[in-house]
Amino acid sequence: MKVYGVIGWKNAGKTSLMERLVAEITGRGFTVSTVKHVHHDVDLDHPGKDSFRHRQAGATEVVLASAHRFALMREHRGPEPELPQVLARLAPVDLVLVEGYKRDAHPKVEVWRAETGHPLIQPADSLVRAVATDTNPGPLPVPVLDLNDTAAVADFILREVGLAPV
Template identity: 85%
Template structure:
């Protein structure tokens, strides 16, 4: 599977870019899955609901299934799984876009905004292959600088980097 990351500091615009990239790349005919790293505990369940009761009883995995989707909740009851363990759980797709996991070893685009007040990540991470911004960079960088508002160009860059054709899969 092809994996590409979108990283940046809080409030840089990562999630907005991810949403636009998924829309653009799927419109080109590719299948895309996403992984979002969060730094807080996530629980889709509510106390008292059947699935919550299943987990509280000790189930390792609980699936919520309906006519239009299913959600798999897995209790790991230990250290946070690394990205490779998370990716191993996904069904095959053309591209997995990863938001966060900025220290992991996969190629990435850094989203950077001057007003967020954080330094660039790229100078310390050779896997940051481009910077997407609408701000003036504080320094010269050895990677392409992309217009954060030009989703098609960023999507094209990612497709080129992953070896996927810009025009979508052959019919």
């Protein structure tokens, strides 16, 4: 599986770009999965529900299964899993897009908007291969992509991971 990250500061537009990229890339016939790093507890469950009770009783994994999808919840009861551990749990696809995990060692595109008030991450991270923005960030040693041109950002990522002609 090819892995490519979308990083940036809060409210820069990472999730909107991810959503558009998934639609664009799957529309081209590739299979895509996503991983999103969050800084709060994730819980699809509610106290009193059967699956919640299974977890509370000590189950390591609980699967909620229906006719159209299933959700696997895993209690790791330890430190937060590293990205490679998370990726190892995924079914094979052509491309995994990772939102967040900005300090991990995979190639990334940075989403940057001046109005967030944060500096660019790219100058300090050589794995940021391009910056997608809706403004002029000034001279950079990497390509600057139009944040609103989803097809161009998708082209760049697919070329980077070897899924499109160079």
